[in-house]
Amino acid sequence: MKKIIAVITICFSVLGLQAQELKSPDGNLKMKFSLKENGTPAYQLFYKGEEVIKTSTLGLALKDDSTSLMDGFEISATKTSNFDETWKPVWGEQAEIRNHYNELAIALDQPSTDRKMIIRFRMFDDGLGFRYEFPKQKNLVYFVIKEEHTQFAMTGDHTAYWIPGDYDTQEYDYTTSKLTEIRDHFDDAVTSNASQNQFSKTGVQTALMMKTADGIYINLHEAALKDYSLMSLNLDDKKLIFESWLTPDAIGNKGYIQAPAVSPWRTIMVSDDARDILASNITLNLNEPNEIEDTSWIKPIKYVGVWWEMITGKSTWAYTDEFPSVKLGETDFENAKPNGKHGANTQHVKEYIDFAAENGFDAVLVEGWNEGWEDWFGKSKDYVFDFVTPYPDFDVAEIQQYAKSKGVEMMMHHETSSSVRNYERHLDTAYQFMKKYGYNSVKSGYVGDIIPRGEFHYGQWMVNHYLYAVKKAADYHIMVNAHEAVRPTGLRRTWPNLIGNESARGTEYQAFGGSNPNHVTILPFTRLIGGPMDYTPGIFEMDVSKLNPDNNSHVNATLANQLALYVTMYSPLQMAADLPENYMRFPDAFQFIKDVAVDWDKSLYLEAEPGEYITIARKAKGTENWFVGNVNGTTPRTSKIKLDFLNEGKNYEATIYADAKGADYKTNPQAYKITKKTVTSKSTLKVTSAPGGGYAISIFEKK
Structure with missing residues (x-):
């Protein structure tokens, strides 16, 4: 407009x-x-x-x-x-x-x-x-x-x-x-x-x-x-x-x-x-105006999902270990022996739906729900998924009804295994299946080498495919969050149903050996220049071996840093990526994730130096609530933040989630402290960030 x-x-x-x-x-x-x-x-x-x-x-x-x-x-x-x-x-x-x-x-x-x-x-x-x-x-x-x-x-x-x-x-x-x-x-x-x-x-x-x-x-x-x-x-x-x-x-x-x-x-x-x-x-x-006349169905989302447990190796995408290869329509999954680690099963997904409903999340993502994960990767396989056939332990209709009864949406997952011709062949059917079962958003993935063979993820052919999928999704009133796709270049102005991308080194790499602790102080200057990222923040348990003894990776961030990412890593699509049980261990810190907005009226960039620190304040859409986030590099640092962006003459309660004394991304990542203060537009807050740390602040007007 x-x-x-x-x-x-x-x-x-x-x-x-x-x-x-x-x-x-x-x-x-x-x-x-x-x-x-x-x-x-x-x-x-x-x-x-x-x-x-x-x-x-x-x-x-x-x-x-x-x-x-x-x-x-x-x-x-x-x-x-x-x-x-x-x-x-x-x-x-x-x-x-x-x-x-x-x-x-x-x-x-x-x-x-x-x-x-x-x-x-x-x-x-x-x-x-x-x-x-x-x-x-x-x-x-x-x-x-x-x-x-x-x-x-x-x-x-x-x-x-x-x-x-x-x-x-x-x-x-x-x-x-x-x-x-x-x-x-x-x-x-x-x-x-x-x-x-x-x-x-x-x-x-x-x-x-x-x-x-x-x-x-x-x-x-x-x-x-x-x-x-x-x-x-x-x-x-x-x-x-x-x-x-x-x-x-x-x-x-x-x-x-x-x-x-x-x-x-x-x-x-x-x-x-x-x-x-x-x-x-x-x-x-520099992009063209919005092409979608009715945008009432495009809504920012805060979600949880069956994902981190798979990334860490606690559970699997695959339903069974019996088959060395899968041919869709020919492989008998009904009589196959389950491997006992398949995460996308009906009962387990209901637990995530319950968690979402109890804590105010909009949606639940489930990966590994559909047949074909046993040999999906690295086989240069054309017909790898059909995007509509669930495993025997995933009851699509029952989950839809249960989620609806709890006021929670389900988020679809389409991994293409980079068999792009296959995805386009199934795209209309896949989107129709989504609408039938109440899915209004999809996380798509393009892992592996592209088919047609020899094409690259970032060539003209694939650039056209990504936009084709977004436009086709708009026809069905579906929002798209594309992973491994070409980096965003502002096209979400023209096609606002493109609500997110990965297209960078996200949180999953914290389970693949870790990322540099200052990574998130650079991404807003680089990857996020083109558009929002589905970074999947909110990890509270940094020792990945506690989820999977065979995985010795470490999440190189403090808990306070993970909270701050909901403000500094802008996205209308934000995931609370950790397991529900880890959030229940730290309910006072989890409160910030429950409170923080995903859509904004105003954003103020208070401090910034690439590779060192970023501090951002954002005003939640349609409210007087403010949220502040700071992420820090490897050098301890103290911020002095003026709150002159608040309304004059009003009193606010600031809840500060900060690194505790001795906090460190590697040696003491879960050390945090929470303090509450009455503040006004004349207040200044002084907060210290640990190496790989940060802080998050919620500021609500006192009634």
Whole structure:
């Protein structure tokens, strides 16, 4: 919904003009566009008068074409405009979002081929977005991208927070290093995964967060990724120039384009305050408005589920250990011997439903409910699941009726095993099955190598599949939470039923050997720039061996840190991921998870330094309740938080869930303390965070 619209447009033709400038509405950012002597497009970016992106060239190389869209251009015309609106997201971190930018569109002609291309720039107060546009024309209709050569030339050897460039996974811990050190650290940064393909020892993924020696924060990413391959970045570590690197298809091509068409937006966020990067809405604003007319069925969800016990090895997805292979429709599960560890059984699921109902959760997720888990992974198997046939011990109708009687929804799980053709073949039937049994949301998964074989998770073919599944789900009024999918690029503005993604190293890796304790202080600057993550926080028992004696992993966080994640790791889809019995051991701490909201009217970024700490305050949608979360890196730290965001003249009760003295993510993670204080808008809270720790605060108005 648009609240305010003010658009001023000035158009003029320019023949032979070789340089143009574009400033942000507040004047702090300035972009210079030019054509080099050989007709190659180039740009520079300045922040408060200082260069932050050196002269960087633009263009695309085309396959089987000696004359690519790289040089030989002339400026045929330019158009400038100003745009200002305030719109309301269906759900989000703010009730309203301002979309304010100045725009410059450069129309380019390539006389030797009679081809045309437009480069469109949009300058916001916190950054620049630009994209390639291919208008309708005779000499550029169907073409294949060999490589996109968009450059981002750095002004120095910045500190970068990066993960390896990969065509198939983003599930890596972040490495912090100088740009020139990426090559040296690359092999150590690569850890095992079900499917992975790195392309260069200096390749990294976006959103890439950097900090200059002068304290300028720079973030490189993309927005509105549709019908195009995902962009990673490859660094020339001698010249310190990043260049776009698109994900190829099975035969090495980077994209198939039919004009008229546009590329995704390439984004550069810049500020001297790290909090501005967290607060930026550039990614959302560069996407198209909401396509779904009736959004009444799209609702944020807080849920529990049969998941963590499987991840840790306490229980299994598979129903039986009898079958070395499964052929759906031919394998006799009715007469098979159960393995005794299958988590998705009717009685056990009812226990989770009871727990959800008693503690105010909206939904219950169940994984491993459907036939085929005995040989689902690593077999390059096409017909692996049908998404509608339950195991003998999972009574779909009985569970539906029981959940309904308790006022709880069930959340569907679709693991595709990356057999994407099979999923699309079954998608309508699977969604119809969901609606029949009252499932309004689905967690989909894409573990393993993609079928069709040779395709990658982040190529154009898969990018189109993910969006197809979301659009198809909208037809059935189903919300989608896609795991192992392409990272989000703000498409949830256009399709708000895309309520979550994984697409990064989530909590499950705490059961696979652990994650770095400062991981969650970097993710909001990187992965979450594109959209919310289903991080699955809320683990209270850090010693995984207590769930499964054969698993010696450790959750590298304090209990207070796990509470804070519900505020700092924004998502309209939040899971209380631990087992119910572990929450019952700490009922006073569990209260925060029960209280915390999942949809917000306002978000304030109080403190931030990537890799070190983040403190965020959020106001719950439609209430006067505030929640504050702080996550900390490896160095103990004390925050001083002013509560001047509270209403003046009102008294509030603040409940502070903090690390206790001696708390430590590794040696003493469950040491926490809870204090209550009466506070006002004039109050300041002083709270200490342990290594790998943090704090969470609920603030309710006193009646």
